[in-house]
Amino acid sequence: MTPPLLSVRDLRISFNSLSGPFDAVRGVSFDLGREKLGIVGESGSGKSMTGRAIMRLTPHAATVHAERLQLGDLNLLNAPEKTMEHIRGKRIGLIMQDPKFSLNPVVSVGEQVAEAYRIHTKGSAAEARSKAVAMLDAVRIRDPERVYRMYPHEMSGGMGQRIMIAMMLVSEPEILIADEATSALDVTVRLEILNLLDEMVSKRGLGLIFISHDLNLVRHFCDRVLIMYRGHVVEELKAGDLDQAAHPYTRGLLEAMPRIHAPRRRLPVLKRDPTW
Numbered sequence: 001m002t003p004p005l006l007s008v009r010d011l012r013i014s015f016n017s018l019s020g021p022f023d024a025v026r027g028v029s030f031d032l033g034r035e036k037l038g039i040v041g042e043s044g045s046g047k048s049m050t051g052r053a054i055m056r057l058t059p060h061a062a063t064v065h066a067e068r069l070q071l072g073d074l075n076l077l078n079a080p081e082k083t084m085e086h087i088r089g090k091r092i093g094l095i096m097q098d099p100k101f102s103l104n105p106v107v108s109v110g111e112q113v114a115e116a117y118r119i120h121t122k123g124s125a126a127e128a129r130s131k132a133v134a135m136l137d138a139v140r141i142r143d144p145e146r147v148y149r150m151y152p153h154e155m156s157g158g159m160g161q162r163i164m165i166a167m168m169l170v171s172e173p174e175i176l177i178a179d180e181a182t183s184a185l186d187v188t189v190r191l192e193i194l195n196l197l198d199e200m201v202s203k204r205g206l207g208l209i210f211i212s213h214d215l216n217l218v219r220h221f222c223d224r225v226l227i228m229y230r231g232h233v234v235e236e237l238k239a240g241d242l243d244q245a246a247h248p249y250t251r252g253l254l255e256a257m258p259r260i261h262a263p264r265r266r267l268p269v270l271k272r273d274p275t276w
């Protein structure tokens with residue numbers, strides 16, 4: 001068996017609050033290969049924190065512990081900050097949930113994509129520019145030459161998301177963590193972006209962590225799914241096997257989804273058990 005690209009064991013993240021420590025992530029473990037791994041779970045279940053911990057970008061107030069956080073032969077837990085700067089963007093890309101906060105407001109969006117290419121590949125300015133334009137085109141930005149010169153405040157939410165995707169893909173990382181990366185896109189553009197990501201996985205062997213609220217989307221797009229609830233993984237399934245989910249939380253999520261061919265008068269309310 002080929003070794004995983006990324007291996008996470010017993011990841012724990014806690015915050016100190018006035019009322020004592022709060023455990024945001026409570027022992028998450030998984031391996032990532034050259035595949036599309038979905039992470040679903042309700043708001044606050046620790047999905048983004050898990051993604052950020054892999055990049056060592058958790059808030060200062062957070063305490064992170066793990067038995068293992070391994071990228072190939074590199075131990076991310078004790079890698080020096082200098083090494084992490086090389087890892088971020090080049091080996092692991094992270095598309096944050098709100099792209100507007102991640103873009104520099106005073107640099108044109110095209111230059112930011114070109115800069116991401118130059119930092120990580122040391123290519124010439126002209127090469128970076130043409131790569132950036134091609135990448136903007138690949139994420140379905142219309143008139144990429146014009147948009148190249150525009151600034152983040154001139155972008156719509158969906159354009160901002162696509163700029164971030166372009167910025168993260170242009171340096172061809174081994175792993176991409178997409179945190180609600182397509183949530184602001186309309187259905188047709190979303191499909192095209194998902195196709196692009198899919199191509200990156202199947203042709204280039206990218207390992208994709210796809211964080212989403214949307215169980216239906218994840219079920220159709222991903223190969224494997226982790227279901228998170230209150231900071232831990234309650235169930236892990238092949239996407240095609242979701243219907244056979246055993247955990248009551250996953251079953252509750254599935255039950256709570258409307259079905260076009262079997263409409264119901266009322267959708268059931270998900271009952272949560274404090275022991276989960």
Ligand SMILES: Nc1ncnc2c1ncn2[C@@H]1O[C@H](COP(=O)(O)OP(=O)(O)OP(=O)(O)O)[C@@H](O)[C@H]1O
Nearest residue numbers: 015024042043044045046047048049050059061097
């Ligand atoms: N800076 C912080 N200080 C204290 N608690 C925090 C901080 N940032 C996040 N948390 C807590 O960590 C938990 C997990 O947050 P996280 O952002 O990972 O959730 P999520 O699953 O990504 O949710 P969403 O679907 O809403 O994005 C939440 O309960 C949140 O309140």
Ligand SMILES: [Mg+2]
Nearest residue numbers: 047048049097
């Ligand atoms: Mg989140």
